[in-house]
Amino acid sequence: MDNLITDTMTSDVISDRAKVLLKTLIQKHISDGQPVGSKTLMQASGLAVSAATIRNVMSDLEERGFLASPHTSAGRIPTAQGYRFFVDCLLQVQPLEQEAVQFLRHGLNPDKSTGELVQSASSLLSNITAQAGLITVPRKEPGQLRQVEFLPLSGDRVLVILVVNEREVQNRIIHTQRPFTEEELNAAASMVNQRFAGRPLQQVQEHLLREMQEARSQIDSYMQATLDLASKALDQDEGSEDCVVAGESRLLGGATADEMFKLRELFDAFERKKDLLHLLERCSQAQGVQVYIGDEAGYEVFGDYSVITAPYTDGARTLGVLGVIGPTRMAYERVIPIVDITARMLSSALTR
Template sequence: MISERASILLKTLVEHHIQDGQPVGSSTLLKVAGLPVSAATIRNVMSDLEERGYLHSPHTSAGRVPTALGYRLFVDTLLQIQAPEDDAVSALRAELNPDKSATELVQAASSLLSNITAQAGLVTVPRQEANQLRQVEFLPLSGNRVLVILVVNEREVQNRIIHTQRPFTEAQLRDAAAMVNQRYAGQALNQVKERILREMREARSQIDSYLEDSLDLASKALDQEGDGEECMMVGESRLLGSATAEEMPTLRDLFESFEQKKDLLHLLERSTRAEGVQIFIGEEAGYDVFGNYSVVTAPYNDGFRTLGVLGVIGPKRMEYARVIPIVDVTARMLSSALSS
């Protein structure tokens, strides 16, 4: 616990630092905070907050900046959340249209988050176990090629072309699709893959050529499913605009982490198991590369189960009062679109 006076000064300092990115001195706080105290009193309070780990004094300045612990206290107890701007809500409502496919909605959400918050926006794609096979159709093309029309979940349609070892007639493909739909429709895609491969492996010598061909077609059709990006990210370059010269080396490390995505995906996986907005400030993320950055996330769903996580990555001095409600409302509106 800190005193009311210390709370006011810490809140003022954090808000001022978020605004201009510079260390804040006691003389500035004396002018801005509006407290009937002397500059010496403010210096004493600042020294106490620094000793307790809430503030840090850069060696090049007499002013102070918040630490991750200071930001955490600010976010948890001192922050005044702003209502999302009408323009932002209108943009979200227009782009997160229920008539779009799940893939289109996820892509739109990541772009919207980046554009509205001026940070890097990210969305994990719906987890494969949440995708269910509704229907598959096979249509013959020239040569040994087959057009696959894959219906996933309620209305997401995916088209792809597969190559087969021999040509098939339209009737043969229609029969194969009917068999696959009868055996696997309504099951999770990853379970369908496993079951098809297991049946082909275990019963290769016992099944007839018709069933073998049908299973082979289904296996090829699903091979590409889930091979795409696990996480869509937009606006990484925006992080450059807010980085100081001292932060550039750590920013390069962060970009390399984005390329590998392992640390980021582990962090987002933790968010899928939580409810509502989660805020990871600096080292709270558990990875050194996030030391100068914060991640604000929220899970999204289809009305029945959590499908993934969306959020933004930005400097620790991001505008939390504005970013947090944008992430929250985007998750709610994406969930609503996917549930409709």
């Protein structure tokens, strides 16, 4: 299902009075988490109508699929269809408070690396919205070696400073077959830079490994150790996460026993990440903020939850998607602008 209301759910499908009552009921349910009765609606809506009239309107809204009646209560709660109508036709987005804006600006400092910004964005979203924050990690561009430096540490440890592509600097510590002197490390770095600078990292490593295998019986132990050092230094981690989820525990607050069972299934989906990544891949192909309510996500495990996402860019291309996932009973008027502003701020930080 596309993230749009259908032709039969346009804003004129129900009367203005019904819209006021539906909006009031949903807002009350979001804030209290309880079924809403006609007396409560009469007091909260400000409409000069009787309780009987309100009951008739609510009954009509239930028949149309906007509301449902829990077995344990005479009140009603919104359905996913009711929330969809609310988000598309009745929602008034609230301006984000300045404190939250400053919190985001501080956390998304453009001086941070891409990896740090991605991790920060997911955590910031969770902290500000009190939902689970999520973000897809940008696919790495093929790395091209610019320069490598080796600095000796204690024992058999060496600090590797790797300059990749135009200006990406990677630091890592590796363990070598034997201790190296500073002069030996300088010579090893010079050898790698002279022979391989400007070539793809994967190609360089494949060349080094092949050379180690072919010349194992013909080179001395120092050169063998040097090639091993260079190979380890250029080893790129291909097992990095495709998606970062932060703040899952926030979804546990106030959950009932039935909701806990559903949360366990959701957490399993977070672990597998397959369904989540498929959904986020769809989101990355859309423009602006997307809101998926319940089954609209296309996966049964998300049936009682809403996913709100927005793409982020580096100024030239879409790098990924960020957003939040939480119960359908969430404060959409606040969460939607938070997701939107976070995506814009992250894009700005990555562009700089």
